[in-house]
Amino acid sequence: MSPCSLGFLASVLLLAAVFAVLRGPRGRQILLGLANAGFIASFHPRASTLLATAGFLLASWGVLSLSARRPSGKLVLGGVTGALAFLIALKAGGANPDSNVQPWVSWSDTVGLSYMVFKFIHVLVDVNEKQVRRLSLGTYLNYQLAFFTLTAGPINRYNDFEAAWSGGPDVRPPGPAESFALWSRIFSGAIKMAIVASALGAAIAHGDKWAGPSVAPAAYLRPLLQFYLFPLQIYFDFSGYTDIMIGCAGLLGFKIPENFDRPFGARNLVEFWNRWHMSLTHWLRVYVFMAAYRFVAERHRTHLRAAGYVLLGTTLVLFGLWHGFTDGYFVFGVVSGLGVVATQMWGDMLSARLGRAGHRRYLARPGIRGLAVVATFHFFCFSELFFARELPNLAGDLRAVLDEFSQSSTAGVLAALPRLALLPAAASLLVLAYSRSPRVRAVATAGAPSAPAPGPFRSFASMTLRAGVLALFLIEQAFDRTRPVVGFYRTF
Amino acid sequence: MTDTRARLQGIFRQVFDDPALELRDEWTADDVDGWDSLRHTELIIAIEKAFGIRFAIAEMARTREPGSNVGTLLELLRTKVDARR
Numbered sequence: 001m002s003p004c005s006l007g008f009l010a011s012v013l014l015l016a017a018v019f020a021v022l023r024g025p026r027g028r029q030i031l032l033g034l035a036n037a038g039f040i041a042s043f044h045p046r047a048s049t050l051l052a053t054a055g056f057l058l059a060s061w062g063v064l065s066l067s068a069r070r071p072s073g074k075l076v077l078g079g080v081t082g083a084l085a086f087l088i089a090l091k092a093g094g095a096n097p098d099s100n101v102q103p104w105v106s107w108s109d110t111v112g113l114s115y116m117v118f119k120f121i122h123v124l125v126d127v128n129e130k131q132v133r134r135l136s137l138g139t140y141l142n143y144q145l146a147f148f149t150l151t152a153g154p155i156n157r158y159n160d161f162e163a164a165w166s167g168g169p170d171v172r173p174p175g176p177a178e179s180f181a182l183w184s185r186i187f188s189g190a191i192k193m194a195i196v197a198s199a200l201g202a203a204i205a206h207g208d209k210w211a212g213p214s215v216a217p218a219a220y221l222r223p224l225l226q227f228y229l230f231p232l233q234i235y236f237d238f239s240g241y242t243d244i245m246i247g248c249a250g251l252l253g254f255k256i257p258e259n260f261d262r263p264f265g266a267r268n269l270v271e272f273w274n275r276w277h278m279s280l281t282h283w284l285r286v287y288v289f290m291a292a293y294r295f296v297a298e299r300h301r302t303h304l305r306a307a308g309y310v311l312l313g314t315t316l317v318l319f320g321l322w323h324g325f326t327d328g329y330f331v332f333g334v335v336s337g338l339g340v341v342a343t344q345m346w347g348d349m350l351s352a353r354l355g356r357a358g359h360r361r362y363l364a365r366p367g368i369r370g371l372a373v374v375a376t377f378h379f380f381c382f383s384e385l386f387f388a389r390e391l392p393n394l395a396g397d398l399r400a401v402l403d404e405f406s407q408s409s410t411a412g413v414l415a416a417l418p419r420l421a422l423l424p425a426a427a428s429l430l431v432l433a434y435s436r437s438p439r440v441r442a443v444a445t446a447g448a449p450s451a452p453a454p455g456p457f458r459s460f461a462s463m464t465l466r467a468g469v470l471a472l473f474l475i476e477q478a479f480d481r482t483r484p485v486v487g488f489y490r491t492f
Numbered sequence: 493m494t495d496t497r498a499r500l501q502g503i504f505r506q507v508f509d510d511p512a513l514e515l516r517d518e519w520t521a522d523d524v525d526g527w528d529s530l531r532h533t534e535l536i537i538a539i540e541k542a543f544g545i546r547f548a549i550a551e552m553a554r555t556r557e558p559g560s561n562v563g564t565l566l567e568l569l570r571t572k573v574d575a576r577r
Contacts (some may be wrong), residue, residue: 129548186571270528285529286553293533293550308530344530356510 001042003195006474011038012186016179018249025167030163030362032142032252039147043111053110056086057144060120062136064127068135071128079124083117092325112150118283119144123158125287131157131241139165148249149256150258152241154279156256164254174250180459182250187466189243195473197237204229219404220420223397231384235260238277244419257282263380264431265361267372268347269339272380274314281319289315301416305348312344313337324386328394332386373435374428496543496570503542507535517563521556532556544573 001008005457015035022028045053090113093454123140126132143161174182203210206224208218242259247258257279266272273281289311296307313334320333351359361367385394404414454462501515508526521527527535536552539545547555547568555565 126548126550131548131550273531282553286549289529290536290552291549294528296536297534297537304534305530308533310532342530347526351509351526356508360525480554 003241004190004470005308005350007185009190009399011035012248012251014461016173016479017058020173021205024166028167029138029142029165032146033138036142036145036147036150039150039318040145045111049110052090053116056083056113056116057141057484058064060116060124061140064120064124064135064140067124067127068132071130073128076124076128077250083120085194087114087117089326089429099140112152115149115151115153115155116144117340118155118287119158120154121287122283125291126158130161132164134162144253146249146254148252149246152238154245154257154259155283156254156279160255167253171413172253174253177453177456177459179251180456180463181454182247184247184463184466185243185250186247186461187463187470189240189245189247190470191466191473192240194238194470194477197233197240199230200233200236204233204237212453217404217408217416219400220416223401224423225384226388226397228423230339230388231381234384235263238387262440264377265435265437266374266376267369267435268376269336269343269379270347272376273340280322284315284319289317299302301318309341309344313341316340320387328386328389332383335383335386374431377427377431436458497566499542500539500566500569503535503538507531507538515562516560517566518552519562520558520560527556529556539540539569543569543573543576545576547572 008236015031015296018031022031023311040050060079060083062080063075067075090110123132123135124145127135139159139162142165143158146161149156166411173179207229208221211221238258246256246258257280259280261275261278263272263275266275268467285314292311292314293308294304297304314337316337317330317333320331320336323332347359353379354362370476389397408416497515499514505513507509508524508531510525513524513577516523521532532555536547536555540547548570551568555559555568567576
């Protein structure tokens with residue numbers, strides 16, 4: 001079920017209304033359990049897929065129960081290895097396109113299993129280290145299957161979920177102003193996904209035809225549009241999805257983490273990855289990088305910093321491969337990893353050469369900051385080329401550009417250049433202006449923003465405006481069903 | 493109490509290579525130059541070695557999250573040091 005669909009939005013409205021009248025945690029737990037089951041059923045999974053998912057959940061619960069009773073490093077190692085092997089087997093054993101026989105269970109059928117594996121590892125490590133407050137089967141199953149985190153995160157913490165699930169004194173239906181704000185966020189997310197991301201997708205696919213040959217040859221323009229618009233398309237699609245789910249969770253008394261924090265205003269790649277798909281990068285930072293770095297540091301005293309750089313790069317490679325075992329995702333991970341390591345090394349080198357105060361002065365120079373933001377944006381766009389396309393397709397695009405180049409006269413190429421340069425120039429200026437906006441600068445200088453909550457009237461007005469825009473789009477779409485709504489989030 | 497704080501300040505100075513650093517409870521990772529994931533892990537390892545304690549992975553993460561600050565780290569450290577006694 002698409003989170004932008006009328007069916008989904010109506011279901012959330014009904015859920016929120018029932019939640020508001022229920023008293024006590026038991027009724028709310030039953031309500032959320034039913035909602036989770038209904039959401040899974042809406043994907044029409046095959047029985048074999050359901051069986052595989054249930055098998056994973058029960059096996060993982062068994063490991064957790066054992067670990068809670070008798071904490072053991074070996075059990076954690078075994079549990080993590082088993083869960084990753086399950087994930088790898090599913091992702092690597094996809095359907096054979098040359099065969100008519102469908103595999104018993106394939107990755108494309110499953111919903112949210114890679115997130116479930118990551119959540120299980122988090123709970124297992126924390127249970128083993130006695131960091132989980134209350135572990136129970138019902139809570140664990142609903143933590144894993146909660147519809148607002150099932151398909152694409154955000155990866156929330158078990159303790160946070162458990163606190164809301166068990167219905168402490170703080171768990172109550174949101175008041176009018178908060179409800180309007182949450183609905184406003186849901187509508188805003190739906191607009192981002194259904195309208196903005198879809199429009200960007202269409203521009204990538206057809207932008208060269210819309211512009212016409214007088215602007216530039218299609219072979220030149222198509223890769224440029226892909227380069228600049230695909231990262232934006234993913235951002236609007238995925239952050240829109242996250243907005244919707246954060247809104248839904250809030251209406252049911254759950255607070256789930258943010259996934260995006262104005263990433264295109266980041267001044268370097270380390271900062272960028274702290275603001276993009278934050279819940280996953282946070283998970284990787286904690287359960288892969290920090291755990292591995294401490295493991296190495298406890299055993300080796302020499303070349304520690306070099307080991308840190310290698311682990312940092314490796315973490316980003318794993319981030320790439322988590323999306324799927326394709327050469328494109330691997331290269332995306334390698335490019336991102338190299339970028340982050342280079343950023344970290346550059347920062348360390350500057351700090352060593354200029355001293356702490358000198359480094360601070362250097363970073364505060366507006367020209368350096370502007371250049372860094374634009375360069376970071378372009379580097380990310382470059383890395384996303386490998387994310388978006390399989391390597392043979394990318395090579396095909398490059399061949400088309402070279403063919404066009406070799407067939408064109410020098411005068412023709414020179415005439416196209418200024419028009420082609422307009423797109424990078426406009427993108428750079430837009431990113432620069434965006435990074436200088438007060439809200440983005442506030443994030444850059446003082447960590448997470450904490451804007452005061454708007455009052456009920458403002459929240460209501462904002463919600464109504466967004467609902468109106470979305471309604472217009474949904475009505476228009478009802479008359480033209482040929483345009484699909486992009487659902488990138490569903491890929492994983 | 494004061495001893496724990498003074499020792500923690502010494503570790504901060506060493507890890508962040510800043511002999512003049514004066515630790516303040518309200519400081520977050522944004523207030524200390526170079527307090528990134530790499531340095532945070534090195535900081536935790538140095539604290540563990542100096543005090544003979546061990547942080548859980550979740551605690552390592554918690555001490556570098558938005559809203560967390562030096563005061564949070566100090567409090568957690570004191571709890572662990574007291575529990576060891």
